[in-house]
Amino acid sequence: MYPSRFRYEAPRSLDEAIGLLHDGGDYAKVLAGGQSLVPLMKLRFASPDLIVDINNLPGLDYHRADPDGTLRVGALCRHADLERSALLKTTQPTMAAAAPVIADPIVRNRGTLVGSLCHADPQGDWASVVMALGGSVVARGPGGRRTIPIADFVTGPFQNVLDPDEIAVEAVIPAAQGQRAGGYLKLERRVGDFATVGVAVAVETSGDTVTRAGIALTGVGGSTIAATAAAGALTGGPLTADRIGQAADLAAEAAQPRTDHRGSAEYKRHMVRTFVTRILTRIGEAGPAATAGSPARADGTRGGLGGSSPRDDTGRAA
Ligand SMILES: Cc1cc2nc3c(=O)[nH]c(=O)nc-3n(C[C@H](O)[C@H](O)[C@H](O)COP(=O)(O)OP(=O)(O)OC[C@H]3O[C@@H](n4cnc5c(N)ncnc54)[C@H](O)[C@@H]3O)c2cc1C
Numbered sequence: 241m242y243p244s245r246f247r248y249e250a251p252r253s254l255d256e257a258i259g260l261l262h263d264g265g266d267y268a269k270v271l272a273g274g275q276s277l278v279p280l281m282k283l284r285f286a287s288p289d290l291i292v293d294i295n296n297l298p299g300l301d302y303h304r305a306d307p308d309g310t311l312r313v314g315a316l317c318r319h320a321d322l323e324r325s326a327l328l329k330t331t332q333p334t335m336a337a338a339a340p341v342i343a344d345p346i347v348r349n350r351g352t353l354v355g356s357l358c359h360a361d362p363q364g365d366w367a368s369v370v371m372a373l374g375g376s377v378v379a380r381g382p383g384g385r386r387t388i389p390i391a392d393f394v395t396g397p398f399q400n401v402l403d404p405d406e407i408a409v410e411a412v413i414p415a416a417q418g419q420r421a422g423g424y425l426k427l428e429r430r431v432g433d434f435a436t437v438g439v440a441v442a443v444e445t446s447g448d449t450v451t452r453a454g455i456a457l458t459g460v461g462g463s464t465i466a467a468t469a470a471a472g473a474l475t476g477g478p479l480t481a482d483r484i485g486q487a488a489d490l491a492a493e494a495a496q497p498r499t500d501h502r503g504s505a506e507y508k509r510h511m512v513r514t515f516v517t518r519i520l521t522r523i524g525e526a527g528p529a530a531t532a533g534s535p536a537r538a539d540g541t542r543g544g545l546g547g548s549s550p551r552d553d554t555g556r557a558a
Pocket residue numbers: 269270271272273274275276277278279315341342343344347350351352353354355356358359361363364365366402406407408409432433434435
């Protein structure tokens with residue numbers, strides 16, 4: 241099907257883009273990678289009057305670390321940029337594990353992390369990853385700039401708190417306070433599919449003690465789920481089998497899966513428990529400086545885990 245008729249604008253500055261959105265009111269839409277918006281328009285689930293294409297805006301295609309380790313991902317940074325990023329491989333294990341399992345190479349070449357957060361699909365992988373890492377979104381509108389924690393940014397399925405004339409300009413991941421380790425595991429029916437179940441885990445350790453933990457779930461509820469009780473069970477002590485088991489049970493309890501063509505609710509809950517256990521056990525066994533890669537697995541799970549030290553591709557710290 242063809243989209244309904246719309247006006248198309250491709251501004252050259254952020255101020256111009258915000259002005260167009262302001263004048264366009266509720267019926268204007270930002271176009272970033274177009275990998276979610278265009279299919280929706282072709283199916284006529286979305287029929288905006290005005291498309292504001294931000295791909296010509298200068299200086300938004302970055303991802304970089306501040307001197308203190310804070311990571312910033314600009315609105316035009318593509319999934320593929322993150323998949324290939326040496327910075328992520330050495331400093332952001334949860335993100336590095338997730339980047340290669342988003343969709344397929346064609347979608348990854350155009351789609352953006354920030355667009356994925358804005359789209360707020362309960363099956364979107366990046367929202368869980370950013371949630372596990374305690375990240376936020378920076379928005380710019382006529383009234384200036386504001387920073388919104390990801391837990392407040394996503395308000396429901398395909399809903400976010402942006403005003404119609406605001407543009408999300410970057411996502412921010414706070415610096416780790418200790419050694420960072422983590423992983424992302426995803427169950428999918430075939431490579432490139434959306435998650436049947438996805439689990440993002442990020443932990444920070446000082447010595448043997450977990451000082452911060454984040455666990456978030458993809459595809460097992462009406463929106464991305466922050467498993468805060470599960471993460472809380474990990475902090476303040478070492479990654480023992482008992483604590484891992486408790487966190488895995490609490491994460492499974494936090495899931496709100498529904499039985500559908502991808503599997504029963506019970507099966508999906510079981511997969512949440514399994515993924516949390518798998519990621520944390522591997523981190524615990526290997527120590528925060530070790531990693532496993534992100535190969536496609538025969539059991540339909542993809543993703544990996546790692547620590548924040550330089551490493552080779554054999555699973556050993558380099
Ligand atoms: C075949 C296929 C498979 C896919 N599989 C997966 C998958 O496995 N996992 C996954 O996570 N995703 C998947 N996706 C979605 C993909 O990751 C999209 O790239 C992503 O959801 C949206 O990013 P985008 O840059 O393409 O945004 P767009 O499609 O351009 O926009 C999406 C929405 O966000 C808004 N928006 C975008 N950027 C901004 C901004 N800067 N400020 C304000 N609003 C903004 C738009 O107005 C629109 O409402 C898949 C898509 C396809 C087509």
